Amino acid sequence: MSTLLHCENLSKRYANVLALNNVNLDLESGKIVGLLGPNGSGKTTFIKILNGLLTPTYGKVTIDGNEPGVETKKIVAYLPDNSYLNTWMRVEQIVDYFKDFYEDFRPELAYEMLERLGISPKMKLKTLSKGNKEKVCLILVMSRNARLYVLDEPIAGVDPAARDYVISTIINNYNPDATVLISTHLISDIEQVLDDVIFIKDGNIVLHQTVDEIRAEHQKSVDELFREVFKW
Amino acid sequence: MDWILDKKKPICPQLCEQICVRIAKGEFEPNQKLLSVRDVALTAGVNPNTVQRSFEDLERMGIVYSIRGSGWYVSEDITFAKDTLERMLQEKTTAYFADMNLLGMQNDEIKNYVKEWEQ
Numbered sequence: 001m002s003t004l005l006h007c008e009n010l011s012k013r014y015a016n017v018l019a020l021n022n023v024n025l026d027l028e029s030g031k032i033v034g035l036l037g038p039n040g041s042g043k044t045t046f047i048k049i050l051n052g053l054l055t056p057t058y059g060k061v062t063i064d065g066n067e068p069g070v071e072t073k074k075i076v077a078y079l080p081d082n083s084y085l086n087t088w089m090r091v092e093q094i095v096d097y098f099k100d101f102y103e104d105f106r107p108e109l110a111y112e113m114l115e116r117l118g119i120s121p122k123m124k125l126k127t128l129s130k131g132n133k134e135k136v137c138l139i140l141v142m143s144r145n146a147r148l149y150v151l152d153e154p155i156a157g158v159d160p161a162a163r164d165y166v167i168s169t170i171i172n173n174y175n176p177d178a179t180v181l182i183s184t185h186l187i188s189d190i191e192q193v194l195d196d197v198i199f200i201k202d203g204n205i206v207l208h209q210t211v212d213e214i215r216a217e218h219q220k221s222v223d224e225l226f227r228e229v230f231k232w
Numbered sequence: 233m234d235w236i237l238d239k240k241k242p243i244c245p246q247l248c249e250q251i252c253v254r255i256a257k258g259e260f261e262p263n264q265k266l267l268s269v270r271d272v273a274l275t276a277g278v279n280p281n282t283v284q285r286s287f288e289d290l291e292r293m294g295i296v297y298s299i300r301g302s303g304w305y306v307s308e309d310i311t312f313a314k315d316t317l318e319r320m321l322q323e324k325t326t327a328y329f330a331d332m333n334l335l336g337m338q339n340d341e342i343k344n345y346v347k348e349w350e351q
Contacts, residue, residue, distance in 0.1 A: 032279055164277070171273045174280045192243060192278045212242035212282070221239040 004029045004148060004179050005050070009059035012045050012203075019045040021203040022059070029147065030176040032193055035183040036222075037200035038230050043183040044081055046200070047152050050181075051078045063148055074103065077146035081153050083137055087126035091119060091136055098140050110143035117165065131158045142169055149180040155189060163189055188223040197222050199229060235276035243278055247286040249316055252295060255306055256317035266296060266304040 005027040012020040020042045027033055037043050048054040049061060052068035063072040085094055091114065098105045114121060117135050125133060134157045141149065155163045163186075170180060171193060184190055191197070191211055199207040206229065207214075211222055218225050237246050251266070260266055269287065273280040287304050290296045295312050296304045332342045 168274055195279055195281050212244050215242045219240055
């Protein structure tokens with residue numbers, strides 16, 4: 001397995017706030033990784049840097065050897081924490097839009113998932129519920145054949161049954177060449193599918209271990225350990 | 233059969249145990265093909281890499297063998313799987329007796345209680 005994502009002394013400062021502090025991290029391909037931390041810990045800042053939406057104050061990040069830019073956008077499928085799609089569009093129009101945008105997009109897979117979740121391609125985005133809108137966004141992202149999937153809070157707004165579907169989609173879509181990075185605070189729902197867990201606190205990575213290492217070492221679930229580490 | 237996974241314990245050894253149990257119970261016969269990595273991952277809701285490691289561990293213990301490009305098969309000798317089932321039965325029974333002792337029941341009382349409970 002090769003290194004897909006590499007971060008070196010990555011830091012981001014907003015005026016007086018240090019949102020990321022000297023992050024050093026390597027992620028291999030073929031992993032499902034959880035990026036776990038409380039609100040305001042730096043998860044979204046980190047994810048935005050990976051996607052070239054923010055530039056680091058210090059340090060650097062490379063994805064498959066390239067700094068975030070045109071080349072990395074071809075291989076990174078990103079689910080932002082809020083929707084950026086035009087709400088007047090129909091679901092099928094957005095599928096077409098993605099097909100035009102990304103070479104690796106697989107429309108047949110998108111339609112299959114939409115059908116499974118009972119979302120009609122004829123519907124306009126603005127008539128969908130918040131949860132269904134989130135499902136559409138996730139379907140679009142997972143329908144790409146990417147090397148790195150970056151999912152910012154993919155399950156927060158969807159019901160538990162759809163959550164299970166999301167998780168089985170991630171398992172089904174598993175590919176030894178691709179890595180999935182999932183930021184969430186709904187840990188108990190997702191910890192069983194993770195290889196590695198990263199705890200981020202005040203912009204620092206405080207733990208990076210496998211789920212089984214954590215459970216063997218602490219005799220508790222990742223969720224329980226999280227509650228302990230981030231206790232108020 | 234559903235997979236029973238304790239969230240406090242590492243997943244990989246638990247999958248190994250449960251595959252052993254299914255072999256020991258006769259759900260899979262010697263030289264029969266086992267479930268695929270993907271099937272186990274999907275039905276148990278766990279990471280495919282973890283399932284792969286479980287099969288590799290079982291192979292080291294001699295319980296399963298792999299055929300390249302085909303999958304995992306149950307070994308001829310399933311003694312270890314049977315021993316695993318026996319050990320788990322013992323553990324469950326020990327834990328049950330310990331719990332009942334804490335609730336104020338002596339071992340003899342527990343045995344009578346179980347008999348009555350059956351009827």
